Every structure is written in structure tokens, then in C-alpha cells.
Amino acid sequence: MRSNAVKSKILKGQVAWGTWITSGNYYITRALLSLGFDWLTVDMEHAAVDWSDVARLVGAIADNNVVPFIRVPEGTPFYLKRALDTGAFGIIVPRVETPEVAQQIVRGTRFPPDGNRSAGGALHFLHFAATLEEYLARANQEIMVVLQIESPRGVQNCAAIASVAGFDALLVGPLDLETRLRAESPAGDVSHAFAEHVRKVIGAGERFGRITGIHARSPEEARFWAEQGMRLIAVGTDIGMLTERAREYVAALSGATPGRES
Numbered sequence: 001m002r003s004n005a006v007k008s009k010i011l012k013g014q015v016a017w018g019t020w021i022t023s024g025n026y027y028i029t030r031a032l033l034s035l036g037f038d039w040l041t042v043d044m045e046h047a048a049v050d051w052s053d054v055a056r057l058v059g060a061i062a063d064n065n066v067v068p069f070i071r072v073p074e075g076t077p078f079y080l081k082r083a084l085d086t087g088a089f090g091i092i093v094p095r096v097e098t099p100e101v102a103q104q105i106v107r108g109t110r111f112p113p114d115g116n117r118s119a120g121g122a123l124h125f126l127h128f129a130a131t132l133e134e135y136l137a138r139a140n141q142e143i144m145v146v147l148q149i150e151s152p153r154g155v156q157n158c159a160a161i162a163s164v165a166g167f168d169a170l171l172v173g174p175l176d177l178e179t180r181l182r183a184e185s186p187a188g189d190v191s192h193a194f195a196e197h198v199r200k201v202i203g204a205g206e207r208f209g210r211i212t213g214i215h216a217r218s219p220e221e222a223r224f225w226a227e228q229g230m231r232l233i234a235v236g237t238d239i240g241m242l243t244e245r246a247r248e249y250v251a252a253l254s255g256a257t258p259g260r261e262s
Contacts, residue, residue, distance in 0.1 A: 001128050001129060001130035001134045001135065001138055001142075002127075002128045002129045002130070002142075003142060004067060004089050004090070004142045004143070004144060005038065005065075005067055006018075006038050006039045006067040006089070006090065006144065006232070007090075007142065007144050007168065009038060010169070010211050010231040010232055011211075013231070014231070015226050015230075015231050015232075015233055016038040016039060016067075016231065016232055016233070017036075017037055017038050017039075017222070017233055017234075017235065018037050018038055018039035018040055018041060018067075018069070018232075018233070018234040018235070019032065019037055019040060019041070019234055019235055019236055019237060019238065019241070020040075020041050020043050020071075020215065020234055020236070020237040020238065021040055021041060021042045021043060021047070021057060021237075021238050022043045022046065022047045022237045022238060022239050022240075023047070023238050023239050023242075024042075024047050024048060024049035024053045024057070025238075026053075026056060026057065026060065028238050028242070029057050029060055029061065029238070030060055030064075032238060033060070033061065033064040033066055034064070037066060038066070038067060039066060039067040039068070039069055039089075039090070039234075040061050040066055040067075040068060040069065041068075041069040041070065041071050041092060041234060042054050042057050042058060042061075042068065042069070042070050042071070042088075043071045043237075044070060044071060044072055044073055044079070044083070045071050045072065045073045045074075045094050051082060051086070054070060054083070054086055055086045055087075055123060058070065058086045058087050058088055058123075058127065059086075059087065059123065059127060062087060062089070062127040062128075063127075067089045067090065068087070068088050068089055068090070068127070069088060069089065069090040069091070069092055069144070069146070070083040070086065070088040070090075070091060070092070071091075071092040071093075071094065071148075072091060072092070072093060072094075073094070074093070074094070074095070075093040075094075075096065075101065075104065075105040075108070076108075077108045077116075080093075080105065080108040080109050080117070081108070081117060081118055084109060084117065084124060084139075084143065085120065085121035085123065085124055086123055086124070087123040087124045087125075087126065087127030087128070088124075088143075089127075089128075089142065089143060089144065090143060090144035090145070090146060090168075091109055091143070091144070091145055091146065092146040092148060092171060093105050093145075093146070093147055093148060094148045094150060094173065094176075095148065095150050095151065095154070095173075095176070096147040096148055096149065096150075096154060096161060097151060097153045097154040097157060097161075098157055098160070098161070099157065099160040099161050099163065099164050102147055102161045102164040102167060103164050105145065105147065105167070106145060106164060106165070106166035106167050107166075109143060109145050110140045110166060111136060111139060111140055114140050114166065115140075115166075119136060124139070128142070144168045144169065145166065145167040145168050145169075146167070146168060146169045146170075146171050146213075146232065147161060147167055147169070147170055147171065148170075148171050148172070148173045149161070149170055149171070149172050149173065149177070149201050150172070150173035150176035150177050150180075151176065151177060151180050152177075152180055152181060152184060152197065155177070155197045155200050155201060158170065158200060158201050158204040159204040159207065159208070161204070162204040162205055162207065162208040162210045163208050167210075168210075168211060169205075169210060169211040169212065169213055169231075169232045170201055170204070170205055170210055170211070170212050170213070171212075171213045171214065171215065171232060171234075172197075172198050172201055172212070172213070172214040172215070173215060174194070174198075174214060174215060174216070174217065174221075175217075177194060177197060177198075178190055178194050181193050181194060181197070198214065198225070198228075199228070202228060202229055202230065205229075206229070211231050211232055212229065212230050212231070212232070213225075213230050213231060213232030213233050213234070214230055214233055214234075215233075215234040216233055216234065216235050216236070217235075217236065218235070218236070219235055222235045
């Protein structure tokens with residue numbers, strides 16, 4: 001049975017670099033698979049994808065020896081079960097704010113006796129190159145459960161959340177966190193407050209032996225937080241990288257065509 005290469009890498013103290021698939025597009029996803037990312041996350045929270053899209057993308061990612069994650073819309077048993085049954089090697093759950101919610105998520109992602117995940121499906125053990133029996137025996141150890149901290153309340157409770165047994169990493173969601181900080185203090189220094197909140201998450205992770213990470217918006221931001229000790233780091237999105245490169249092309253061509261107004 002395949003092991004979870006991202007889990008192995010971060011437990012060795014190395015950084016695992018990933019990005020977000022928000023297009024739901026098979027061809028774009030395939031194009032990213034040979035570029036060196038350790039993991040790709042299929043985003044079900046904000047992207048317009050259905051279960052068939054997700055299953056196809058997860059299969060393509062796994063078949064190319066990159067680790068597939070799914071960000072579910074919410075941490076309910078329905079979404080956790082369906083996402084894991086597609087063969088995801090990791091689940092990312094948004095907006096976790098209390099240890100009670102964290103405990104429910106852990107139980108929903110683990111087979112008994114560690115949790116209450118239902119046993120069924122076929123894609124999951126195929127993606128792990130295993131038999132059903134092998135998958136049922138080892139899935140609890142191989143599947144990563146990642147809890148997103150995206151609000152001041154989540155940061156306030158991050159130590160209590162980090163103390164919950166059975167999950168693997170705390171991942172900061174920067175856009176939601178900054179948006180909520182700005183709403184709480186419109187005249188305040190959001191960048192300073194944001195950095196302090198992220199450092200609290202890192203501190204909670206260090207105290208309880210949890211991996212921490214962030215969905216960075218640029219390579220510079222990603223490198224900065226890696227230097228602060230974060231190990232599970234996503235950088236940008238597929239659509240973001242596509243549009244950024246296209247914007248560079250358009251800028252380079254602006255005014256280059258005879259007769260065209262710049």
C-alpha cells in the first residue's frame with residue numbers, strides 16, 4: 001500500500017509545497033502535475049466542482065505520484081466521507097474554531113475504533129494501490145487531517161484545538177483571517193495583527209507537536225512562513241498562476257502591434 005509522501009516529508013522536518021486547484025479543470029491539473037509540487041488540493045469550498053470532477057482530479061493527481069488533498073465545504077460527516085471515498089490522501093476542513101468541532105472532524109475521518117467513518121467505496125483503496133482490507137487497516141495512519149484556522153476566534157482557541165488527538169496539521173487561511181481582523185478593527189494595522197495571529201498558531205503547534213502551515217499568496221510569503229517553522233505550505237492557485245502569467249504576456253505585448261492603441 002502506498003504511503004502518504006507528504007506526511008512522511010513533514011514528519012522529517014521538511015517543507016511540503018502545494019497549490020490549490022480552483023478551476024476544476026482536468027487539463028490544467030495535469031499540466032501542474034509534472035512541475036514538482038508535493039501536493040495539490042482540489043477546492044470544493046469555493047470552486048464550482050461536482051463529485052465526478054473531484055473523483056477524476058483526485059485520480060489523476062494520485063496516478064502521477066503527487067499527493068491529492070480535498071478541501072471540503074464543511075466538516076460534516078457527509079462531506080468527509082464522500083471526499084475520502086474519492087481516494088484523497090488528505091482532507092482540509094475550513095473554519096475550525098473550537099476543539100469540539102475538531103474532535104468531530106477527527107472521528108468522521110477515522111475508521112473504528114478511532115472514529116465513526118463508514119466503510120465503503122472502491123476508489124480509495126485503488127488510489128493507494130491496496131486491497132480493501134489493506135486500506136481499512138492502514139487508512140487511519142496514512143490519511144492526513146488538516147484543520148484550517150481562519151478567524152480570530154479560531155486563533156484564540158488554537159491551543160485547545162491543537163491539543164485534540166488524531167489530526168495532523170493546522171493550516172492558516174490568510175484571506176479569511178485578514179478579512180475578519182479588518183472587520184473587527186477597520187482602523188488598525190491589519191498586517192501586524194495578522195502576523196501576530198499566525199505566530200500564535202505556530203506557537204500552539206510547537207507546544208502540542210502539531211505541524212503548521214499556511215495557504216500563501218506568493219512565493220515570498222511562502223518562504224517567509226517556512227522560515228518561521230511552517231511545513232505544510234500551499235502557494236497560490238491554478239487560476240491565479242494562469243492569470244498572472246497571462247497578464248505578463250499582455251503587458252509585454254501592449255503597444256507592440258502596429259496600429260494598436262496602448
